[in-house]
Amino acid sequence: EVQLLESGGALVQPGGSLRLSCAASGFTFSTYGMSWVRQAPGKGLEWVSAIVSGGDSTFYAESVKGRFTITRDNSQNILNLQMNSLRDDDTAVYFCAKQEYRSGGHLDYWGQGTLVTVSS
Amino acid sequence: DIQMTQSPSTLSASVGDRVTITCRASQSINSYLAWYQQKPGKAPKVLIYQASSLQGGAPSRFSGSGSGTEFTLTISSLQPDDFATYYCQQYQSYSYTFGQGTNLEIK
Numbered sequence: 001e002v003q004l005l006e007s008g009g010a011l012v013q014p015g016g017s018l019r020l021s022c023a024a025s026g027f028t029f030s031t032y033g034m035s036w037v038r039q040a041p042g043k044g045l046e047w048v049s050a051i052v053s054g055g056d057s058t059f060y061a062e063s064v065k066g067r068f069t070i071t072r073d074n075s076q077n078i079l080n081l082q083m084n085s086l087r088d089d090d091t092a093v094y095f096c097a098k099q100e101y102r103s104g105g106h107l108d109y110w111g112q113g114t115l116v117t118v119s120s
Numbered sequence: 121d122i123q124m125t126q127s128p129s130t131l132s133a134s135v136g137d138r139v140t141i142t143c144r145a146s147q148s149i150n151s152y153l154a155w156y157q158q159k160p161g162k163a164p165k166v167l168i169y170q171a172s173s174l175q176g177g178a179p180s181r182f183s184g185s186g187s188g189t190e191f192t193l194t195i196s197s198l199q200p201d202d203f204a205t206y207y208c209q210q211y212q213s214y215s216y217t218f219g220q221g222t223n224l225e226i227k
Binding site: 035037044045046047050059060061062095100104105106107108110111112113 | 121154156158162163164165166169170175207209211214215216217218219220221
C-alpha cells in the first residue's frame with residue numbers, strides 16, 4: 001500500500017524558513033517523480049514544485065521560484081521542501097504527491113498534508 | 121503558464137442526477153488532464169487521468185472526455201458520497217496547473 005506522510009509544518013514568522021519532509025513507502029520511491037501541492041485556507045489547489053525520479057531536474061511555480069527548493073533522498077525514501085523567505089501568502093496545507101511516471105504524469109497518490117502558518 | 125478554467129464554480133444537484141463539469145485549457149494540452157475529488161479536511165483523490173481513463177478504485181459512474189482544450193467530467197447518477205469539490209489539472213507541461221474547483225452541493 002502506497003503511503004506518504006508529511007511532516008515539518010509549523011507556525012513561522014514572515015521571512016523565516018521551514019523544511020517539510022515526506023516519508024514514502026509501499027512503492028519503489030526512486031523510480032517516480034514527486035510533487036508538492038498546497039492549499040491555502042478555504043482556497044483551491046496550487047501546484048508548488050516537482051522533482052524527477054533521479055533528482056536531477058526540478059520545477060517550480062513562479063510564486064515560489066528562488067525561495068523554495070525541492071530535494072529527495074532515494075536511499076531514505078524521503079522528499080523534502082526547503083522553504084525560505086516565507087510570506088503570509090505561503091500559509092497553506094502542503095501535500096506531497098506521487099507522480100505517475102519518472103518525470104511527470106498525474107498525481108496518483110497523496111499524503112494527508114501538513115499545515116504551514118506564516119504569521120507574526 | 122497554461123490556465124485552467126472550470127465551470128460552474130458551484131453546482132447544486134440531487135441524488136440520482138446526471139451532472140457534468142467543464143474544464144477549459146488556455147492552450148492545447150492534448151489529453152494530459154486529470155480530475156480530482158476532494159472532501160473537506162482530506163487530501164484530493166484522482167478519479168480520471170489522461171482525460172478519460174478511470175483511476176483504479178474509482179466508481180464507474182465517473183467518466184471523462186475531451187482533448188485539446190475542452191474537457192468534461194460526468195457523474196452518471198449522483199450518490200451521497202459524491203458531494204465534494206472537483207478539480208481539473210493539466211500535466212502537459214510544468215508548471216502544472218489546477219482549475220479553480222467546482223463545489224458540488226446537495227440541492
